[in-house]
Amino acid sequence: MADSASPAARSDTVRLDPSDNVVTAIRPLEVGAAVEGVAAAALIPRGHKIATTAIPKGAVVRKYAQVIGYAAEDIAAGAHVHTHNVEFRATEVAYEFGTDLRPVAPAKTIDTFRGFRRESGRVGTRNYIAVLTSVNCSATAARKIAAAFGPEEMAKYPNVDGVVAFVHGTGCGMAGDGEGFEALQRVMWGYARHPNHAGVLMVGLGCEMNQIDWLLEAYGLKKGPLFHTMNIQDVAGLRRTIELGVEKVRAMLPIANEAVREECPASELMVALQCGGSDAWSGVTANPALGYACDLLVAQGGAGVLAETPEIYGAEHLLTRRAVDRKTGEKLVGLIRWWEDYTARNKGSMDNNPSPGNKKGGLTTILEKSLGAAAKGGTTPLTGVYKYAEPVTRPGFAFMDSPGYDPASVTGQIASGCNLVTFTTGRGSAFGAKPAPSLKIATNTEMYRRMTEDMDVNAGRILSDGMTVEEVGREIYEQLLRVASGEVTKSEAQGLGDYEFVPWQIGAVM
Amino acid sequence: MADSASPAARSDTVRLDPSDNVVTAIRPLEVGAAVEGVAAAALIPRGHKIATTAIPKGAVVRKYAQVIGYAAEDIAAGAHVHTHNVEFRATEVAYEFGTDLRPVAPAKTIDTFRGFRRESGRVGTRNYIAVLTSVNCSATAARKIAAAFGPEEMAKYPNVDGVVAFVHGTGCGMAGDGEGFEALQRVMWGYARHPNHAGVLMVGLGCEMNQIDWLLEAYGLKKGPLFHTMNIQDVAGLRRTIELGVEKVRAMLPIANEAVREECPASELMVALQCGGSDAWSGVTANPALGYACDLLVAQGGAGVLAETPEIYGAEHLLTRRAVDRKTGEKLVGLIRWWEDYTARNKGSMDNNPSPGNKKGGLTTILEKSLGAAAKGGTTPLTGVYKYAEPVTRPGFAFMDSPGYDPASVTGQIASGCNLVTFTTGRGSAFGAKPAPSLKIATNTEMYRRMTEDMDVNAGRILSDGMTVEEVGREIYEQLLRVASGEVTKSEAQGLGDYEFVPWQIGAVM
Ligand SMILES: [Ca+2]
Ligand SMILES: [Ca+2]
Ligand SMILES: [Ca+2]
Ligand SMILES: [Ca+2]
Numbered sequence A, B: 001m002a003d004s005a006s007p008a009a010r011s012d013t014v015r016l017d018p019s020d021n022v023v024t025a026i027r028p029l030e031v032g033a034a035v036e037g038v039a040a041a042a043l044i045p046r047g048h049k050i051a052t053t054a055i056p057k058g059a060v061v062r063k064y065a066q067v068i069g070y071a072a073e074d075i076a077a078g079a080h081v082h083t084h085n086v087e088f089r090a091t092e093v094a095y096e097f098g099t100d101l102r103p104v105a106p107a108k109t110i111d112t113f114r115g116f117r118r119e120s121g122r123v124g125t126r127n128y129i130a131v132l133t134s135v136n137c138s139a140t141a142a143r144k145i146a147a148a149f150g151p152e153e154m155a156k157y158p159n160v161d162g163v164v165a166f167v168h169g170t171g172c173g174m175a176g177d178g179e180g181f182e183a184l185q186r187v188m189w190g191y192a193r194h195p196n197h198a199g200v201l202m203v204g205l206g207c208e209m210n211q212i213d214w215l216l217e218a219y220g221l222k223k224g225p226l227f228h229t230m231n232i233q234d235v236a237g238l239r240r241t242i243e244l245g246v247e248k249v250r251a252m253l254p255i256a257n258e259a260v261r262e263e264c265p266a267s268e269l270m271v272a273l274q275c276g277g278s279d280a281w282s283g284v285t286a287n288p289a290l291g292y293a294c295d296l297l298v299a300q301g302g303a304g305v306l307a308e309t310p311e312i313y314g315a316e317h318l319l320t321r322r323a324v325d326r327k328t329g330e331k332l333v334g335l336i337r338w339w340e341d342y343t344a345r346n347k348g349s350m351d352n353n354p355s356p357g358n359k360k361g362g363l364t365t366i367l368e369k370s371l372g373a374a375a376k377g378g379t380t381p382l383t384g385v386y387k388y389a390e391p392v393t394r395p396g397f398a399f400m401d402s403p404g405y406d407p408a409s410v411t412g413q414i415a416s417g418c419n420l421v422t423f424t425t426g427r428g429s430a431f432g433a434k435p436a437p438s439l440k441i442a443t444n445t446e447m448y449r450r451m452t453e454d455m456d457v458n459a460g461r462i463l464s465d466g467m468t469v470e471e472v473g474r475e476i477y478e479q480l481l482r483v484a485s486g487e488v489t490k491s492e493a494q495g496l497g498d499y500e501f502v503p504w505q506i507g508a509v510m
């Protein structure tokens, strides 16, 4: 597309729909700057909104053709529209189910990547040995077991990507049943059987609530040459636990090294769709581009997993219309209700979500953020709604319940089976999460330039270079196939991903 | 004391009070074994209880002369008394305040240790440089900064104990006010100003809820040669953040190395009293011995900080009687009420606490566990009740609110100012928590022998060798003075303590 054809390249603002009464500033606007025939009445920071018509007190503020809030006072045309003059109200929505189904056109060619096909039939994009912990009390043991495998020893196993310790702060001081306990067990189960793991060693203390033996029994996990467990209290101390653990991993390495990549269809890819440190561009550039990439993958028979329930809050009625059936849509509504209860019980509110950084970037309400966040999920039918860390079993576009908080959400997505992670960010992030490679997508060129060593894709070119959402979306899709085949992401090159395993802790810590 | 004078050494069971209707088996009892004139009707595992009289359905089960539960069915003399035939009931208690004050007799001599006296006037027992994180998003950055300081470089700074990264799973996806947020900020503040830290570098991402700048403002922390902050988003990426962070720490090291130990009175010691992996002996050996050590320290003008509110549940009426005034006692009752609400809101119950390991070890109800847990606090007046991670400001025996979960509780105790940690355990533990050395105290000789490399003191000798509680308590106290002066604990010798920083996450993760 020629520069002259890109409206963004010609204007100081972006209008997302003709019916909107606000537009977004691409660059800082001085007082008096002309915007769609009105004059800016205040300095408008980059990414913030300006009213293009007067909005009387109580009237809706409209962006993406959707309600993002209500005028808390009379807002004049040309005024800065943000938290100081916009209020959030929970609105009653009549949910519709399956009324906006746009069945995906199957791709004409079958795209492929080179992955590790496992005995289970599932395909890995990486080949790690995992040291899992049931409780924080075995954290040091697990770290020291993993740390025993230095570059020299690992050089003997070129097909193994590393030995990784998955260490966390929970696993005891919790109820032995209920949501929190079940979520943690699903995470452990999901990492234990993840196709990016060639072998697994589970290390516990012995007296914790999250008992390893219960997990094996409940989920039918079987010990074997590539699946071991141990408890510090049984082994009689830390030193012996580390020694024995190192022995067990050392015995798995030659077997893990026998795994080789082979040609696999793109339908074997399951991509986590994530955002963090969002800004006003997230919903305009990176998220819609990622949504397009998701559509391309779904056309191949692959899966895209959206999550972050609090961040689609207020936009869930758009997703229920895409649900393949009523039951799937109602499951999503059930999650929303659960979250309203969860936050109320914890003396919070669903409007807490835009973080200081979000607000600084120009996002005013959770509704505005949600509409932009949901764009990551593209346009294809919603084929399933899953609990946190629950295995995703159907291809297509899926939704998994999770907090918006990046490490907790991605931990659930990986446990659910995602073998790739995509992560859009406006303010910048140094995220990575073993065992799945993370592709980081910048929403704006300025941040991309500042953090090039951390960003894999610059979706900011949609604004700065007049590229289309589809062009950047295709780039993301093609890069995902290469990364799935072993191409190293920015976060992998920097050695990230060892400290971002954060199972969602739902209940009380006791 | 001669062996013949120790009743424990002569018997198969331990009776804790003449009014008890159960006694505890020191060794496994066969069916038919004679116990206080009755015959064991079942196999009684070691540490478990046997009824010495018939207990009709609904009658109280008594241990420590206190109610530990109610007979769920008719219990015959000689029967095994445990979860299968005992039920828990919340009882109404009329609290008394200050009715059991046993003012501490000031010590005749002033004991001393060699510590690091800081400009603040407070005294450290170790000399670390801390790399603190505001959010999980800066975890890898902090770890890589700390990891840059290898043994060769650190050898140049013999007075510095190490560079430690304090990494955690929270800091965003949370409400920006309220209990959870305030608790996290208190933890950060407490670690930032901890006397065991010579210097501090705080690393954030930039857009997180837990903003570093807000913390500095709220708590009046000032940047200087030994206190630095930085955000990844400002510094423009992970690599540069690590480089700059390493520079800042490198500049602090020579200054930190100038600190030298000097003679300080024992009144400068504040000891965290903690237990984890309790068993039936915890309340019989290690906890009362630690309580005696606490009494000795309080007599010197030092402080002992009990915590783990759910674990004193049901025994709080004994603590309110020791409160120096009504207000202090009522603060404790307030914590109990808060916990009842917190667990109810989170669909839990205060009776969840005995873990599978606790129960296996013979503890039947939370009441039984609480009575044993509270013994760690000795006998002196309760001089203060504090919020989680709140600075402890008065000498004497104090209580700090926290979960029972070891890493979350000890993180709060250290943040509150504790410069030593004591940790009693029956099932065994490999706990350690920088920057405070942790003294681990075994409740039984069998576990001590199995995990000698992890245990600093064997309080099991009270049963196996006929030692008195006071003898072991004095040993603990004297060892604490040596450890405070630099003697290395078992967990320090094993390099533990880098992965046990777990701020209590109270509210919803969003
Ligand atoms: Ca987000
Ligand atoms: Ca997120
Ligand atoms: Ca030292
Ligand atoms: Ca405990």
Ligand SMILES: [Ca+2]
Residues within 6 Å of the ligand: B274, B275, B276, B308, B404, B405, B406, B409
């Ligand atoms: Ca504990």
